[in-house]
Amino acid sequence: MSYVDEVMQRVVEKNPSEKEFHQAVKEVLDSLRVVIEKNEEKYRKDALLERITEPERVISFRIPWVDDKGQVQVNRGFRVQFNSAIGPYKGGLRLHPSVNQGIIKFLGFEQIFKNSLTGLPIGGGKGGSDFDPKGKSDREIMAFCQSFMTELHKYIGADTDVPAGDIGVGGREIGYLYGQYKRLTGLYEGVLTGKGLTYGGSLARTEATGYGLVYMLDEMLKANGKAIAGSTVVISGSGNVAIYATQKAQQLGAKVVALSDSNGYVYDKDGIDLDLVREIKEVRRGRIKEYVEARPGAVYTEGKGIWTVPCDIALPCATQNELGLEDAKALKANGCYAVAEGANMPSTREATDFFQENGMLFMPGKAANAGGVATSALEMSQNSQRLSWSFEEVDAKLHEIMIGIFKKVDEASKRYGLEGNYVAGANIAGFEKVVEAMNAQGVV
Template structure:
């Protein structure tokens, strides 16, 4: 990056921190994209004149609200709720709802910012948004979660709709919560329209939505490996997490002939040296997705499995690492361990699970590194397909959706490849490629609309 570009990036970040203090997650997300795209901005007078990057560091709007609800004992609780509608230059706002104690405005702004470029990579007409609450669903009864979701929707429903903003699920918001949210939306508006995605198949949902992020991660990974003259078959894969993304990434990797040797949860690491088999993975799915149990509880029933309390997968020797758990779970020390152990590729299944130090370590090595905005775009891609199905009153079968998902992830890979500053370099810089490809689509629309 030129001296002029470095100066402009620093000026942008200084201004951002002054306008949005105490929001480190948001600052980190903006800094990463700004470093990738500033040379492009300086080369394109229209981008620079319209201050496109500066516009994109300020969300279109942030809606915040109080959510009051009663627990099973009749006691009233008060939580905070938000919807960050970041940018709708290329389509209605689109992004998940997250219910977790750590949720705050900075986290949601970071996620909405990233979502804008992730959605742009899919080539579907979707802007970027994110929302949620500091409500913790863990340990709550079905009735309590229903009442919270209904109270949340009473605050949100005025600001969403199929041509305005289409929320979906995210951490803490699965099919059950989407059902409660959508049901109350129908009652409040007296309309049945595609205003949320991730719905059940019986009421407008899409086949393969639950699996989409994990499957899409593997589809992108296969394209990246193939470009670098590698294949997934017979590779040893370490995966963190044990939610939808991790479990369905494991399932698809195993279908493609890889050996998956780890999963993890908040309690620690499950290591199966000889690799998971189909029956074992199905048992873990029942434990984690249906009973919300702990990996440690079922480890004793898995042949050859060892559970390591409070450990992560990154010390396990592997060819491919897929961080699929949570933000900043893989730090610089873990990155060095993976590199020293001969890892060939890392693809982010979660949103920004690698710290900045880890990302830089991977980018300076001979390791293929794929950032989340490209690698985990499969979930929002199938959400976009759900919007399309709702709009025309159709429901595609699983095979049709899977074919479309494969094609979208292949196209995202090719866009990132083609946008890389050095297309002949191996490994490709997918971080810069994904940032530039996503930014350019949004920026072209902003310029076309004019300032005002």
Template structure:
């Protein structure tokens, strides 16, 4: 079977199977078109039916999480763990706590995670998990009891050499601490079973900063490849969580100016540059809305709606909020604002139409599976430190992160060039990662 026929047949099968999983279908569609020239050059991938095999997770675990609220009532949520592919190493991917969590979203995230992890060149496979639990309005005690209940079931399916979860949206150091504490009560001391831990209980220096820092290191390489520097660039950043905060911090450390931050209700514009210390106080310490930032900062203004509707003069953009946050109309506004470089801090923040619009206008896009791989890379470094019973310094981890992001950029850029897509980092990332995973699958016997 030739590559074109194989792709057409694979898409037909996927469309029938995943018609009710739109996010998963979107990521499959966006991925598969990139690798046509790979299949043409390497027919063994067709012979082993690698595409259709890799699109089905090794297993999906679904379970209920019953927990007791402060008022004594019993509440219940649904939780999932998608163990997608372990051909390069233990399943590795975050846990997300958010009302929007469903199987389609977790399969999309898990599929992306396979290839993101492959690009790090570290020995980790791909997985993802989470629950539709909503942290808003919950006390620390309620969050602790929820995490303990979830881990009571999840611990049966994870381990340092099997599946190593981490944090994601809604799951930070507090939640990881509760999850790890319950695992340890049930299974004993296995420090490397979960990453993103607080430092005193085996966490890694620079893990908190890693995804945001990595996205900035990646766009710095993108700029350098075009003969430009990050210094004095004006940046639009979405989000106000962990990724956005530390992307803003690194941007400003390297001489750029982050103009914005956003949450689910609106965004702030600060023409003097976002004050990172104030943003951390508002979002990390006091857990307030961004209106509190604007109230305390004379140069800042708060607006309702999407930050991607803002009319600003900017050079670069870092979408760090969530999937599909930028549609075609918003992409047009990004172009009108003067943005020429995008580094995706969030997973799949652009719709397909938005991506097409930006590429047509010669905007250089650093795709999520490459640009935001810094978080999982440092998670793998945390696993290594746990295994060796060592702790590296912040500077040592940060330097490793910088080197990993440089290597990812070089690998992705080279793959795009080799397979006929010079400058298209989206296709380059898909190609480089697919080849690595597909080769590993064939070496072990596709199963």
């Protein structure tokens, strides 16, 4: 049995029932076979793959809080500090009922390579809770966030572990978390990113993941003789990433015709009215079906099915494993030629294999959605220097970082005779930097 297969088997045995983690590890290790096999004896002797697939630290804790009816509620919280070889742990906090240890480990593992690709000195980590912020009052959100941070603050710090937002964690939640951290520690430091502009936040951070996704898409298309301008785009989700991916795609001349949420999707043949979507989602905190009330020409469809909408480009920006093999086949049949992931692992392994086997351009999330964490690292830099850069400065740095990531991914794929395989390119390029740092630091 090869070293890669041995480690994969061990990961599954040691982490039973954590299927998302298994999926993420298998996807990365399969891509790395060409690298590992060139020097398998040394990698095995150093137990390199065992060390990179085992988190440095897993923290699990209870979160008691009181709801508006006076009832005590209890949720479970996690922080997985996966790898600090190239810098302090960095990765978001997710608040969603689906959160469990396996999902946080999958996200933290992906974060190692995503952060490495940015070229910035940040390691991989992730955290969150099974708390559902939907339908909760501001007071309930605050009570939960304060209880969550009461435990989490023991394990984080500006040079140790710097969380950010993710699904369910926006500016409101970051504010409550930061206030409690400051209250408990007496420290005013850059311990969280995605902060408000009045207390250390960075301009362009809100837009960064969506903008970065489209910058990456633009590079991938240009390298393959295509362009965004004039294309038809379908984007899943209607949160932060989807909204700003829509905005940037529209600015570059694309027509975005569909968005979704967990209940269903809207199709607008005339192009999505982004101001209306932002009013519904950011101001009213409503559902995407409300879109058709103001746009009678648009159609709302309950349930899944957004990937049946004909398009040139698909940008999955909702959640993990939202796009399966049948969805991939529908996209191909309806003329889609490029897919870039705005969410973390939104395509199943079967779907990503289909894209690649059928000549579709495909950029995985660890490269395509790295703009968010890259700009978080820029926020850390500004906090450390007590500076505030303009929107244009941050956006220019973000654009430069995404161009740099594409070059690394493209070059790594070509170096191993896998030109056009951006999954392998992203995994190899991210892995090589982390491994070099791990080797330099000894067995730790």
